[in-house]
Amino acid sequence: GAGVSQTPSNKVTEKGKYVELRCDPISGHTALYWYRQSLGQGPEFLIYFQGTGAADDSGLPNDRFFAVRPEGSVSTLKIQRTERGDSAVYLCASSSSTGELFFGEGSRLTVL
């Protein structure tokens, strides 16, 4: 596709469950980013991939959060033992170089 694609667009889960969120970046973009956006706030950095490797994962809040990008294209954000405080919109972005970000429409996660 032409833009960044994220699935699912909405996910409702119960506290303690495992969740995977998928991001398909713009073809050819080597850099991929995950951000989290809570209501009324700006996007908060989670992790950045350059190719297959995580170049900076300093924004992951704790070890329940993990992300992979095994072939340097699609990425999956994994959240274990979800908590109500994890409820937010998870944004994925890609870029051809660091700088301008191209965002997907986000995956809205609700933890009950």
Added chain:
Amino acid sequence: GNSVTQMEGPVTLSEEAFLTINCTYTATGYPSLFWYVQYPGEGLQLLLKATKADDKGSNKGFEATYRKETTSFHLEKGSVQVSDSAVYFCALSGWGTNAGKSTFGDGTTLTVKP
């Protein structure tokens, strides 16, 4: 660390009014500065950018100038339209070892009434 402070909203204007949304930042190194916009029901998209001091970014009638001396990047438009109603985010890119980490403000909601 880097930070971005935006004018709090919401901002409500009449069509054809002048718009200013203030943005100031703190950063190390030489970041690029951005304004992103999020229209209702859509994802964030780049509105304009400036990569070095005194650069002016412009797009769709919006402008912002990278002012290093005042650490500001205020967004302006001379005559807003109803279609400009959206949430506007000021952001800066990381620099050096933090090059992949952009920092965003909390957003300013603009509503333009006919």
